[in-house]
Amino acid sequence: MSSTLFDYEWQFLLQMVSRINYSETYTETCDTILQQMRTLIPFQTGIIFQAGRENGRVLLTNPVSTETVDDRSDHAFFTEGNYPHWNEFIMAPYSIVFRQSDIISPAKMEKTRVYREIWQQRNVYWGLFISIVYKDCPLAVIGLMRNKNDEDFSARDIYIMNTLKDPLERKLYSLLEGKLRRGGNMTHPERIAKTASRYGLTKRETEIVALVCSSKSSEDMCQQLYITHATLSKHLSNIYSKTKVRNRTQLFGLFNDA
Structure with missing residues (x-):
């Protein structure tokens, strides 16, 4: 659907x-x-x-x-x-x-x-x-x-x-069920970086994931990274492909569950 x-x-x-x-x-x-x-x-x-x-x-x-x-x-x-x-x-x-x-x-x-x-x-x-x-x-x-x-x-x-x-x-x-993986004492940015590395994300893709996990809008991300909406969409498409998720909400959940 x-x-x-x-x-x-x-x-x-x-x-x-x-x-x-x-x-x-x-x-x-x-x-x-x-x-x-x-x-x-x-x-x-x-x-x-x-x-x-x-x-x-x-x-x-x-x-x-x-x-x-x-x-x-x-x-x-x-x-x-x-x-x-x-x-x-x-x-x-x-x-x-x-x-x-x-x-x-x-x-x-x-x-x-x-x-x-x-x-x-x-x-x-x-x-x-x-x-x-x-x-x-x-x-x-x-x-x-x-x-x-x-x-x-x-x-x-x-x-x-x-x-x-x-x-x-x-x-x-x-x-x-009490089975959430807490990731030890790592800070949230460290957990994002570690998970991004596991999925083979580039430095720019990792930056975008961090902004997604901070609930930034597309407009905010484009302004902060000095990129166009088309470039952002291309990066997100590559991230989804590498992490096997379909949208930002699933991406958010994946990196917050890491």
């Missing part, structure tokens, strides 16, 4: 990933994810569940929501694993972004128990979800919801979610 984002939107995505990486706890990370996502993908209600598998069944626990829920049975309904069609996505060995309307038609969805007992009462109709799975380990399910009078989530919204998959996988895995 292809889409385009403006330069300022890419810059915000990088800043968003940076804020998420600075979060120290699972709850703080979830709150930051939902708060930041709302800026790029408008939604009414957002919720994040910790995910797991047991005896071929999906387990959803520890919900973090954008709204206060007095009745815990609302969350319990989700965490009991009764949500239609989620199982096949969370049981997959990789992360998946999906819209509710892509896996079940609105007409059929309106007949489900979860819609009648939860969604309809909260004026929620459209849903965009991402199951976060890393190294075949299910970590979380993020759900963004809109009311019936709003439009369904767009291809652009799906593209943004897909762009965020890699950094979300790494961050949640580091929190929930």
Whole structure:
């Protein structure tokens, strides 16, 4: 699926990933994810569940929501694993972004128990979800919801979610599984230089990576390095090819995870 984002939107995505990486706890990370996502993908209600598998069944626990829920049975309904069609996505060995309307038609969805007992009462109709799975380990399910009078989530919204998959996988895995590589006592510039050397980046390409990791915009990078946008694009294309990433957000995640 292809889409385009403006330069300022890419810059915000990088800043968003940076804020998420600075979060120290699972709850703080979830709150930051939902708060930041709302800026790029408008939604009414957002919720994040910790995910797991047991005896071929999906387990959803520890919900973090954008709204206060007095009745815990609302969350319990989700965490009991009764949500239609989620199982096949969370049981997959990789992360998946999906819209509710892509896996079940609105007409059929309106007949489900979860819609009648939860969604309809909260004026929620459209849903965009991402199951976060890393190294075949299910970590979380993020759900963004809109009311019936709003439009369904767009291809652009799906593209943004897909762009965020890699950094979300790494961050949640580091929190929930404790396997983040810290790189000893090296400073961030030293880690960037070491990782750049491992991928065979040139000095100029390493400078560009450092600016990307500092959330600089294309305009800022061109001014600081005295190069044109065409030259910057060529350098970024070479960097992506060498590091096997597709965009700046994945590049940011790669070098911050090093």
